Amino acid sequence: IGCRALMKYTKIGTAMRAVASDPDLAVISGINSDGVILFTFALGSALAGVAAILVSFDIDMTPTMGMNALMMGVVAVIIGGVGSIPGAALGGFLLAFAQNFGVWKISSQWQDAIAFIILLLFLLYRPYGFFGKKIRKVEV
Known part of the structure; x- marks a missing residue:
């Protein structure tokens, strides 16, 4: 009103x-x-x-409520490429697929570890993500 x-x-x-x-x-x-x-x-x-x-x-709330979802969102954005909305969506899809597919073979307690291993691999081999653009440095 x-x-x-x-x-x-x-x-x-x-x-x-x-x-x-x-x-x-x-x-x-x-x-x-x-x-x-x-x-x-x-x-x-x-x-x-x-x-x-x-x-x-x-409901019971804690200060760290939602932190896991936030971290997975950040990982998805980095995988997809910072600044690319379709890339973030693709990164989120691939991250969720890898986490849930990994549960078939290993314990579900390792889902977060799978996500961060994927993040580490992307940071090592493709630091700009799928659709990220390489930033050019200009010196004066």
Whole structure:
């Protein structure tokens, strides 16, 4: 109800709708689109934080919750190539395939080790990933 009222009856809500609809036209109309985007991001982050606090009352949470998923995501991005979204998707697919395929022959306790062995091999033999671009150094 509060978000609906904010979007419908306030100047910032009107500006948010204008920037969402057509950012160029909003700038021409005198709306600071960067400020509106920043406010929208901050508002969304605050609402996500409140939601996380409310969910934490219901389930047990720890500070390291989700760290494994984060690490596997980083490994997938490195395998696929930093800066390449299709590469990250391919890296995630190959990483999940290798981890789950490896469970057939070895214990499931070694899934994370499989992921980091694959990461090590990629860093040694193909440090830019599948679709990563080699960065050229320019000296002055």
